[in-house]
Amino acid sequence: MGEADEHCKYLWLPNIIGRNKKAILGFLKEKAHTQIRSWDGKYIARSGKEILVKSVVQALPVYAMNVFLLPIKINRDIEKRLSRFWWNAKQSNGVQINWMPWERLEKHKSAGGMGFRNFKDFNLAMLGKQVWRFLTNPESLVSRLYKARYYVDGDFLNSPLGHNPTFIWRSIVEAKKILRDRVRWRIGTGQDIQITGQPWLLDK
Template sequence: MDKQEEISAILGVHGDITSSNYLGLPSLIGRSKKRVFGFIKEIVCKHIDSWKPKQISRSGKTFLLKNVAQFLPAYCMTCFLLPKIMMQEIERQFNAYWWCSGSGGGKGVKWMSWEGMTSPKHRGGLGFRSMHGFNIALLGKHIWRCIQNPDLIVSRVLKTRYFPHGSILTASKGVNPSFIWSGI
């Protein structure tokens, strides 16, 4: 019996840990981040596809995208820096849905790029969130929390592992960083 099976037997954990989730997030992150986090894109696309057959006004589409679709991956984005390519693919789905002409299946004319749509309203945009920027902001909250609460267990673990002689603001990636620390 190898060490993994032995530890699994002691802890009473059964199954393949490489494909398991904990609290809805992947337990292990492999090389292919796009594959590991592909479930997020599937969930977002499934929601958008369910809205397509319905006749929804532009303001209704705006509401659905801003308040539902953009927040579906938020929980995962608080822990991990998601692949930029995947975020761009999701944003393309948002853009295509917003400009589509309704239940007729027509694609519609895209009068503005997604980058323009993410601009603030006072600058001529529509005020949507940039998914990558939102991801960075959510991860930035970890830095803020470590600065504000240095006695938290997570703050102490990160300090001990990644910046024992400095602050989190001057810390480098270090040698063999975890995927979570790389994102932060």
């Protein structure tokens, strides 16, 4: 068995994440751009484009979004390329015309948009699923590993970022901030909750 170096991937994800996240995770952007380029020059109806955007390109980074909080630059680059593909309208001088900002297209159809994903929000939602697993399954192997590393004597919701955290833990902490302000305890026996220090009232 050969020794894996820093450029290898495991389960399609980078084996090692260094400081330059944009360079390491840039393969996601390149895969999206390559897929979009394969459609350039072809006549595709607007309904067909909608299916390609939602079912193909926006699905490419989903697996990575379950683990990493993608850099904003990568998200914006993919969204810009999708916008050019969607409108596909140029002036005589070759300048691209985007008739509506991508932020408008991300709105639900009932609100005048197309229902395309906001990559950053969707990324946080995917990481939020991992946060929920930490909360609801604290005896799992991954929960016990992270507890031993980052919050030995505390609880997950109030755990700090810690010293020299991994990129995965930083990503989880970003999603945890959102859930921490919205989750509430459901009172059962009351044995596991600190009634004065943890949220259990809906209006608090």
